[in-house]
Amino acid sequence: MIQIKEIGSLISINEEGFIVNESSYENIKNKYKEVIQLVKENCLSKLSTEIQSIYIRGSIPRGTEIEGISDIDVIIITYSAPQNLSLDWVEETVESINHKFDFVNGIELGFHSLREVEQTTHCSMIPFILKTYGVCVYGESVISKLPDYKPDSSLANEHLIHLAFLIDQAKNELTSNDDIDDIQDCCSWIMRIIVRAGLALVIIQEQAYTRDLYPSYNLFSKYYPKKEPEMRRALWYAINPLSTSEKIVEFLDEFGNWIKEAADRWLEVYNPAKEIHLPL
Secondary structure, eight states: OOOOOOOOOOOOOOOOOOOOOOOOGGSSHHHHHHHHHHHHHHHHHSSSTTTTEEESSSSSSGGGOOOOTOOOOEEEEEESSSGOOOOOOHHHHHHHHHHTTSSSSEEEEEEEEEHHHHHSBBOOHHHHHHHHHHHEEOOOOGGGSOOOOOHHHHHHHHHHHHHHHHHHHHHOOOOOOOOOHHHHHHHHHHHHHHHHHHHHHTTHTTTTOOOOOOHHHHHHHHHHHGGGHHHHHHHHHHHHHOOOOOHHHHIIIIIHHHHHHHHHHHHHHOTTTSSOBBBB
């Protein structure tokens, strides 16, 4: 089991209050560059005319990765909408690369259309991730064309507006599911969402942001000390996912329902119209 460690940090904020992108290609160690090159080659061989640009985000381009624990998060921007592309090769390709490099804890490929990324008036998660965490490794970078972001209600809304739906989706996927790998993947996914939602509840008070789990848990606990044990469990399940659906669903029925209600209360104050994306 992986122990909870006080690792991770809040992202830097400049004098004007905007989030600073601390990622760079120079931070990526050579062995990870080899994996990234293979990912690029596979993507370009399958979608040679569709790919506008490719980005790496997460701990690896920040130089804060942990060998065997960190994964490689790839964002691929395409000219066409992903639902109109043939992506049936992705799962097999990812599995093949995963088997080849044991120092990487998985590879995640996310496909998004150029039209989706060109959102500059409202806060939207993929443009935000590219601007604040991404580094371009292929094609014409869109990062400089994206707006600057602050740790404010618009950003918090991105984590909270869909929270209830995502928790219910996880419960549905877990019900009557006996595929252990699938259960663990779902557990880790939804618990990470919950921990980051905990930070979103206090972004306005702290004027701070991170995607790292421990500092997210820590700031949440500062404002909700009575719920610290439950959030610590969510953090534990995120890095040590359960393999039993019933226990995960039970936790989601309890703490999951509480944080859904907390998110609803936040939305009533900062987004009563329940807009999907708030203006920057």
